[in-house]
Amino acid sequence: MITPSPICSRSIHIEILLIVKQCFGNEVGYSLLYFNDEIEFCVQRSDEMTMIVKVLFFAKAKELCGGVTSSSFELTGPTTTCATLFFPAFSKEALVNEHILKRFPQLESIIPICVLSLNLEYVEDVRELSDGDEIALIPPISGG
Amino acid sequence: MKSPWGELQELKGASTAQEEENGVRQAFSNDVLERYSRQMLLLRFGVEGQKRLSQKSVLVIGAGGLGCPAAMYLASAGVGRLGLLDRGDSVDRSNLHRQIGHTDASVGADKCLSLRDSLMRINPGSSICTLSTGITAKFALQLILPFDIVLDCTDNVESRYIISDACAALRKPLVSGSAIGFEGQLSVYCDSEESPCYRCIFPSPPPPDCVGSCDTAGVLGPVPGVIGTMQAVEALKLAAEIEGAEVCSRRMVLYDGLSCETRVIRLRSRSKTCRACGNPEDSSQRIVNPAEFDYGSFTLAGSCATPQSTDQGRLRATALLDKGRLKDALCIDVRPKEQFDMCSIGGFQNIPITKLSKELITIQNRVGDKEIILICRRGVDSATAVSMMRKAGIENATDVIGGLDAWRQECNPEFPTY
Numbered sequence: 410m411i412t413p414s415p416i417c418s419r420s421i422h423i424e425i426l427l428i429v430k431q432c433f434g435n436e437v438g439y440s441l442l443y444f445n446d447e448i449e450f451c452v453q454r455s456d457e458m459t460m461i462v463k464v465l466f467f468a469k470a471k472e473l474c475g476g477v478t479s480s481s482f483e484l485t486g487p488t489t490t491c492a493t494l495f496f497p498a499f500s501k502e503a504l505v506n507e508h509i510l511k512r513f514p515q516l517e518s519i520i521p522i523c524v525l526s527l528n529l530e531y532v533e534d535v536r537e538l539s540d541g542d543e544i545a546l547i548p549p550i551s552g553g
Numbered sequence: 554m555k556s557p558w559g560e561l562q563e564l565k566g567a568s569t570a571q572e573e574e575n576g577v578r579q580a581f582s583n584d585v586l587e588r589y590s591r592q593m594l595l596l597r598f599g600v601e602g603q604k605r606l607s608q609k610s611v612l613v614i615g616a617g618g619l620g621c622p623a624a625m626y627l628a629s630a631g632v633g634r635l636g637l638l639d640r641g642d643s644v645d646r647s648n649l650h651r652q653i654g655h656t657d658a659s660v661g662a663d664k665c666l667s668l669r670d671s672l673m674r675i676n677p678g679s680s681i682c683t684l685s686t687g688i689t690a691k692f693a694l695q696l697i698l699p700f701d702i703v704l705d706c707t708d709n710v711e712s713r714y715i716i717s718d719a720c721a722a723l724r725k726p727l728v729s730g731s732a733i734g735f736e737g738q739l740s741v742y743c744d745s746e747e748s749p750c751y752r753c754i755f756p757s758p759p760p761p762d763c764v765g766s767c768d769t770a771g772v773l774g775p776v777p778g779v780i781g782t783m784q785a786v787e788a789l790k791l792a793a794e795i796e797g798a799e800v801c802s803r804r805m806v807l808y809d810g811l812s813c814e815t816r817v818i819r820l821r822s823r824s825k826t827c828r829a830c831g832n833p834e835d836s837s838q839r840i841v842n843p844a845e846f847d848y849g850s851f852t853l854a855g856s857c858a859t860p861q862s863t864d865q866g867r868l869r870a871t872a873l874l875d876k877g878r879l880k881d882a883l884c885i886d887v888r889p890k891e892q893f894d895m896c897s898i899g900g901f902q903n904i905p906i907t908k909l910s911k912e913l914i915t916i917q918n919r920v921g922d923k924e925i926i927l928i929c930r931r932g933v934d935s936a937t938a939v940s941m942m943r944k945a946g947i948e949n950a951t952d953v954i955g956g957l958d959a960w961r962q963e964c965n966p967e968f969p970t971y
Contacts, residue, residue, distance in 0.1 A: 468733065468734075469764075472734075519763050521757065522759045522760075524755070524818070530818070531820045545818065547818065549738070549755045550736060551709055551733070551765075551766075552708050552772060552777075
């Protein structure tokens with residue numbers, strides 16, 4: 410499948426695809442994506458990959474989930490070998506709305522004020538997830 | 554403006570090296586050397602660390618579960634001057650399992666004074682000033698200005714934002730701790746150029762119904778002890794400028810006593826658009842002085858306005874004195890099981906409000922045309938329970954205004970306080 414592009418001629422496009430094919434073989438599907446003036450490629454397996462992401466709950470979030478400290482979510486989506494690619498399917502909103510809130514609707518009021526961390530690192534958004542990633546929902550504690 | 558602290562004793566620092574007549578050269582007096590020897594023995598602390606510590610002032614805001622252990626360690630370590638600020642609460646017997654600076658003998662006494670007495674007993678040489686006014690937005694800057702390091706040991710959202718905003722404005726290092734249940738959090742804010750403030754990390758306050766307090770949700774005593782003690786460690790690192798020490802800045806420690814797990818989250822750096830320590834796009838949003846910011850409305854911002862319930866159709870606590878009425882009614886106490894098990898009124902059965910929705914059908918089948926009387930600790934949850942029942946078609950439910958608190962005050966002073 411070849412997509413014409415505003416910044417890349419058809420012949421160059423085919424050339425890149427051939428290189429990608431050499432690297433990854435026939436069993437996967439490819440597509441080229443264009444961001445601004447840069448070309449990035451996505452390698453997509455014909456069978457979509459499933460990954461397990463663990464979500465940890467702290468303080469009030471834990472209490473609202475009935476004392477559950479963590480919950481694993483199975484996410485299905487295209488895999489990528491290109492680190493800079495952005496998959497809307499794994500945005501914070503998608504993760505929260507389509508996965509976490511579906512299982513724990515009672516978290517709705519507290520999620521907007523939670524600090525979100527990905528593998529112990531503060532994040533504003535979740536753009537890329539890999540199998541085994543650990544996300545934490547950390548609301549502030551006020552007691553003392 | 555005059556400092557709310559009045560005249561503060563000047564920080565003298567520990568006495569410098571002295572040559573005695575008998576040819577002994579010593580860094581401090583015998584008493585000081587002996588008292589602080591174990592920390593001066595530390596490779597990175599030494600005599601210089603002790604001197605720096607004695608020239609620093611630390612403000613501990615909140616004389617409760619966090620403030621007690623924090624202040625006790627700081628006074629013991631020989632901090633030059635210690636300020637204690639608490640909103641004028643008196644010591645309650647229910648504080649004592651965690652607020653270890655107070656004693657049974659000081660129940661009813663002012664918390665600041667009670668804690669100061671304890672500190673003076675530990676280290677009579679301490680220089681301690683107290684103010685039983687609490688932190689207020691109006692005087693936040695003046696209250697914090699005379700101190701080098703601030704410890705947030707408070708128990709409410711509003712104070713946390715006021716303290717952080719004032720520390721951000723004055724660029725004072727803020728050692729922030731909090732604890733509830735089995736969990737605690739610790740972080741140091743505003744201690745360097747890149748270091749964020751509390752508002753950078755939590756730009757919006759939690760909705761009021763998501764904020765628990767130790768009084769309602771409970772707390773395991775040593776949990777604030779762990780966090781308050783860690784606050785003292787951070788404050789001592791800052792005050793003594795211990796070489797090679799890494800302050801818990803741009804990091805947050807999450808401690809869970811229940812699972813005995815500690816996680817350290819790497820935090821963001823200072824936010825460029827933070828209202829307190831950055832430059833928000835709309836410059837009128839910038840908080841320069843907490844005195845000009847409305848913290849009341851800010852912390853209530855997330856609350857979903859609950860319709861003001863009228864007391865119409867509700868019972869006064871005195872109605873419960875009618876034994877016959879109680880006997881004929883279905884009496885339900887909607888508090889959590891843990892509270893019900895501590896004390897309850899005879900004849901009441903326990904259905905916690907969290908389990909009520911599952912029980913509604915059973916109640917409907919069982920109640921017939923009996924009256925249902927609901928009660929809780931203060932009359933808030935029971936009113937919610939009544940409206941839940943009405944929605945489910947159970948019409949003959951009512952509840953007690955003021956709950957068990959009102960029952961104690963109006964009818965039975967023997968009913969336990971907790």
